[in-house]
Amino acid sequence: MLKPGVVWALGTMSGTSLDGVDAALLKTDGETIHEFGNTAYRPYTAEERDTLRAALGRWPGEAGVEAAAEVVETAHAAVMSPLAAGAGLAGFHGQTLAHDPRGRGTHQAGDGAVLAEILQVPVVWDFRSTDVALGGQGAPLAPFYHFACARLIGATKPVAFLNLGGVGNLTWLDPSAPAPDAPGACLAFDTGPANAPIDDLLRHRLGLTRDEGGALARKGRVDEAIIERLQGQGYFRKVPPKSLDRQDFHWLLDAVADLSDADAAATLAAAAATSVVLGAEHFPAPVTRILAAGGGRHNPVLMEMIAAGMDCPVEPVEGVGLDGDMLEAQAFAHLAVRVARGLPTSCPGTTGVAAAVGGGRISRPGPSE
Secondary structure, eight states: OOOSSOEEEEEEEBOTTOSEEEEEEEEEOSSSEEEEEEEEEEEOOHHHHHHHHHHTTOOTTSTTHHHHHHHHHHHHHHHHHHHHTTOSEEEOOOEEEEEETTTTEEEEESOHHHHHHHHTSOEEEOOSHHHHHTTOOOOOOOHHHHHHHHHHTTOOSOEEEEEESSEEEEEEEOTTSSSTTSTTSEEEEEEEEOHHHHHHHHHHHHSOSSOGGGHHHHHOOOOHHHHHHHHTOGGGGSOSSOOOOTTTTTHHHHHTTTSOHHHHHHHHHHHHHHHHHHHHTTOSSOOSOEEEESGGGGOHHHHHHHHHTOSSOEEEGGGGTOOTTTHHHHHHHHHHHHHHTTOOSBOHHHHOOSSOBOOOEEEOOOOOO
């Protein structure tokens, strides 16, 4: 177990958008953020993205999974190596290929033991499996870091963090609570589709990776019938905590198949925004602001749509001095320290697990030759 005190930790994240790997150094004791360090980003190549996409929805031992894991390990080693010398340990999330917490479990490709040998630092990984095994959703896992961020920015009243990745998720939190796992401190859940359907649409139709600046959606008209169908989905009525797989709302792409490029992009952006607005109805108490991270905050059309449905300001986390591109990578640095210290990483309010639990495995490097 890691000794008490402050340590530099290296965290990584490869999200459901499949764009690449974020890496960030964070100085923390697992409870308080003391300093932000260097960051790095390594995009996946088009060929690597294709390999990962081919393995989506698959489980260990199935076709394409081994190749996907090799891509994940190679990309992570490349982006982590220049930063690892300054870290006492690393947090490696891996690439989620399948997530079925009430069925087969959760599957993140990539072996932390391989990276521990390459980097020659202890690597904390497989963050989600223990939570799922104990009845939790295994996601989201960033809320305990969001709690630390709320304390860092001096928040005293309830605030929400919104991550707009491939899938959207919200964390409602009360920073006046004594700890993130205290009763009533955090409520977290996946909201619904975010960037994934939009990115997939642009890739299939135009060979682009994203709707840059929301330019295409800005020209389009929302198909309200599709949004009404979305609102009727049972997921939105489920009481959180709750989580999703990247493919759970894949039907949206079929729904917009006959729309023009612009109308399809506008409709998918409206679907993402509607999911967030419906999610906010589950907040235990009103929030003073919603702070957005993830790639979707760069889409002004999406952000405007979300803001139109809220009774409080919706703004990028940069407005309070945080890095919205690196927030999740920093979160897994923070969580790695918590795992190494035996602190919980999830609780009933964040994943629905029966009691606060610490997840993750720790792989240590062998003697370097």
